[in-house]
Each structure stands twice: as structure tokens, then as C-alpha cells.
Amino acid sequence: GAGVSQSPSNKVTEKGKDVELRCDPISGHTALYWYRQSLGQGLEFLIYFQGNSAPDKSGLPSDRFSAERTGGSVSTLTIQRTQQEDSAVYLCASSPGGGINQPQHFGDGTRLSIL
Amino acid sequence: GESVGLHLPTLSVQEGDNSIINCAYSNSASDYFIWYKQESGKGPQFIIDIRSNMDKRQGQRVTVLLNKTVKHLSLQIAATQPGDSAVYFCAENIRGNTPLVFGKGTRLSVIA
Numbered sequence: 001g002a003g004v005s006q007s008p009s010n011k012v013t014e015k016g017k018d019v020e021l022r023c024d025p026i027s028g029h030t031a032l033y034w035y036r037q038s039l040g041q042g043l044e045f046l047i048y049f050q051g052n053s054a055p056d057k058s059g060l061p062s063d064r065f066s067a068e069r070t071g072g073s074v075s076t077l078t079i080q081r082t083q084q085e086d087s088a089v090y091l092c093a094s095s096p097g098g099g100i101n102q103p104q105h106f107g108d109g110t111r112l113s114i115l
Numbered sequence: 116g117e118s119v120g121l122h123l124p125t126l127s128v129q130e131g132d133n134s135i136i137n138c139a140y141s142n143s144a145s146d147y148f149i150w151y152k153q154e155s156g157k158g159p160q161f162i163i164d165i166r167s168n169m170d171k172r173q174g175q176r177v178t179v180l181l182n183k184t185v186k187h188l189s190l191q192i193a194a195t196q197p198g199d200s201a202v203y204f205c206a207e208n209i210r211g212n213t214p215l216v217f218g219k220g221t222r223l224s225v226i227a
Binding site: 042044048056 | 146147149151156157158159160161164166204206208213214215216217218219220
């Protein structure tokens, strides 16, 4: 597609369950980012992939959070043993990469609700 | 601590007036700044960007001003329209293609 695509758009699950969130970046973009946005707040960085380099995981809030990017394209963010404080909108963004300042383009996010 | 913040959490303007949204940043090493618009239920949408070697950049009905001396960024929207109602975020980047640091956002409400 032309933009960043995320699925599902909404996810409701019970506390303690695992969830997987998917991101399809813009074709050709080598940089991919995950952010989290809590209600009425700004965006909080989670993890960043650039090409084949090791991901920058410095923003992950706990070891229950992990992400992978297969084939340099699609990325999956996994949250294990979900807690109520994990409820938020999870946003994915991509950019062309290459060390040049370029805007990041965002998907519409996955709204995660933990019951 | 938070590197990017906003002076005004909410802003109400009359349709047709100009809007100015302000942002302060604290990291003098930041060299790239972006304004995003976020409508309800949507992801942030790129509006305009500016590099640290510039003071001003204009787009369609929008202008971004950068004052590096006082670490201040502003977004000016000319002839504000109802469709401009949204939350606006500024974001900064320390170097190319690294995670952005966002402020909490300003809600712009346009009064018809």
C-alpha cells in the first residue's frame, strides 16, 4: 500500500494474555519505529529497526515487550502476559533510512485494551 | 526528562484567524524538527519539517519558525479552517533517522 499499515486496528484482551501487533511499513523504507501513546499523551519511543543493524530496544518498558522485523519489511510487536497499564495505542512509523533527516510516516495504530 | 514540550495545551481560534502553536525543546544537539497533526483515531500526519540550519520554512498555509538561541519552535497556520482542528505535536531528532522525541501535544479547536 501507499502508507504504513497496522493490524489489528483494535484489540481487546484479558490481562495475562499475549498479544501480537503487526506493522507493514512503506515499501522501500529501511527504518521502522514503534511508539506507544497513552490517552492524552505524547508518543513514547519503544524500539527502532534500521536495515540489518541490531535494533535499538532502549525504549522497551519491560522484558514482556519484544519486536522483530522479518526480511527487512514487516514487523511484529509482541507483548507477553499483558497488564492493564499496557493499554494504549501502539503506533508504527517508517522512514527511508540512510542517515538523512527524513520525516517518519505513521500508521493509524493499534488500540490495545487490557481488561 | 522530557526534551520537547509545549507551552499551550489547548488553543481555540476563530475560523479564518491565524493560529500559532509553540514548542520548547531542551536538547541543543537536536538538528531536525517536525510538526505533526493528529486527528482522533488516526496516526500522526506529517505537516512540515525544518533543519537546524534554517530559521523559517513555509508550506501551504503553514510556516514553521525555529529560534535556536532560545530553543523555541512554532507552527503558524494561516486562515485556520475547521479541518485544522486536531492535536498538534512537535518532535525533535538528534540525528538522522533515529527515534523522535515528542511533546505532549496542543489541541487546536477552530470555532466556526
